[in-house]
Structures are given as structure tokens and as C-alpha cells.
Amino acid sequence: MILASLSLALAGEAFDPGTYYDHPSRREMRARVEACGFDQVAVVKNKAKREVVRVRDTEASDEELRCAASLIDKTFYGDEFSPELAPRFAKLRAEIARPRQVATARIQFAKEPERGPPPERKPGESDMEIAKRVETFCGPEATDIFVEEAGLVEVSAxxxxxxxxxxxxxxQMGDTIGCVAQASFIADFEFSMPQSAEKLAPL
Known part of the structure; x- marks a missing residue:
């Protein structure tokens, strides 16, 4: 129910990136996450020089994780949770982020009407089938960008x-990958990068 309500709130022009995101200080962000029920919280720069919310607690309820995920999704902070919590947190954050990602993608594609409407998954359509329609939508530069490996869709090495x-x-490669990434949110499928993606390093 919460996710459905959020989807409606973010639909179409109702989503405004300027008002969705918050810009709390490190101290404010730490206090907010602690208020969700966590004890071992720090907001720091990681090895990649990105500011992240680092949580070292090893136990938490789904409600507490969802609280933290909702807060972090509305900021530009990254997240680093303990190995015990990271998988559950990542799943919940992905659920929370999806309505925002879909709304952002629709806004972006509305600025490019020449592409036509982005593809949406049809009943019974496989990930690879919708991936091929995303390729077509994103233009000739995206032809054969996707392959299926062990039942999963990934960008072709x-x-x-x-x-x-x-x-x-x-x-151009960045634009193409950006297009298929945005379209994948609307089409409701996930893809991964190949293990050897050195070509992406300059981006």
C-alpha cells in the first residue's frame, strides 16, 4: 500500500526533483537514520570519496530498514550497510526507489517525443523480449546491447x-546506456553489466 501510494504521488508531472530531494547535513542525516532505530551510524566519505550513510548495526526490522531507505532515497547520500543487513536493505531501497526512477524516466522521455512512447512490459513477456523492445526504442546505437546469460539480461561485452x-x-555510449537504463525502469526489468567492462572506465 505504501509503495502504491508513492507511485501515485510520483506519477507524471507530480514528481518534481526540486522538491523530492532533501539536503541534510551529515549531522542531520545521522540523527534521522538513528531515529529509525539504528545505533551504529556514521556519515562519512568512503574510499571512492562519496559521502555515504554507514550503518554497522547487524540486526534491524524491515520497518527500520524501510525507514532508513526512504530517508536516504530522498538525498544524494550513498549507503553502506553491514553485510548482515545489506541484502535486505538493498531490496527494500530498490522497491522504494522504483516509483521515483519511473517518474524521472517518464519526464526525461517526455522531452524526447521523437522517440515515441517508451515500451512497457506486456503480460507474459520475458525479460529478454522486453529488453529487445527497449533496444529498438533507444535507436540503432542500442542494437544488440543486451544478451541473455544464465537466464539473466546483461549488457553485451x-x-x-x-x-x-x-x-x-x-x-554516445554513455547516452545509449543511459537510455536503456531509464527505459528499463518503465519496462520493469533489470540488467547487469558484464564483469569486464573496462570500456566504461572513462565515464
Whole structure:
């Protein structure tokens, strides 16, 4: 019910990135996450120099994790939860983030009417079937970007290797991956990157 309500709230033009996101200080963010029921919370820069909410608690209820996920999703902080909590937290955060991601994607594609409407999953359609329709939607540059490995959809290593290493090529590759990523939110399927994706390093 909470997720459905959030989906309605973020639908279409109702979603405004300028009002959705909050900008709490590190101290404020720590206090908010602690208020969800966590004791070992710090807001720090990690090795990648990104500011993250680091939670070292090893036990938490779904309600507490959902509380933290809702708070973090409305900020530009990353998250680092203990190994004991990270899988559950990631699942809950993905559920919370999806309505925002879908709304953001729809807003973006509304600025590109020449693409036409983004594809949406049909009843009974497999991930690979909808992935192929996403390829078509994102244009010839996205042709064969997806492959199926062990029943899962991922970006093709061959597609990555074939992309030009020039500045223009790297920018085009970023645009193409951005398009399929945004479209995948609306189409409701997930894809992964191949283990060797050195071509992405310049991005």
C-alpha cells in the first residue's frame, strides 16, 4: 500500500526533483537514520570519496530498514550497510526507489517525443523480449546491447568492446546506456553489466 501510494504521488508531472530531494547535513542525516532505530551510524566519505550513510548495526526490522531507505532515497547520500543487513536493505531501497526512477524516466522521455512512447512490459513477456523492445526504442546505437546469460539480461561485452574509444564514442555510449537504463525502469526489468567492462572506465 505504501509503495502504491508513492507511485501515485510520483506519477507524471507530480514528481518534481526540486522538491523530492532533501539536503541534510551529515549531522542531520545521522540523527534521522538513528531515529529509525539504528545505533551504529556514521556519515562519512568512503574510499571512492562519496559521502555515504554507514550503518554497522547487524540486526534491524524491515520497518527500520524501510525507514532508513526512504530517508536516504530522498538525498544524494550513498549507503553502506553491514553485510548482515545489506541484502535486505538493498531490496527494500530498490522497491522504494522504483516509483521515483519511473517518474524521472517518464519526464526525461517526455522531452524526447521523437522517440515515441517508451515500451512497457506486456503480460507474459520475458525479460529478454522486453529488453529487445527497449533496444529498438533507444535507436540503432542500442542494437544488440543486451544478451541473455544464465537466464539473466546483461549488457553485451561484445557490444561494449565494439564501441569507439574516442571522446565522441564514449559520450554516445554513455547516452545509449543511459537510455536503456531509464527505459528499463518503465519496462520493469533489470540488467547487469558484464564483469569486464573496462570500456566504461572513462565515464
Amino acid at each position: 561484445q557490444w561494449l568492446a565494439a564501441q569507439p574509444g574516442t571522446f565522441e564514442g564514449i559520450m
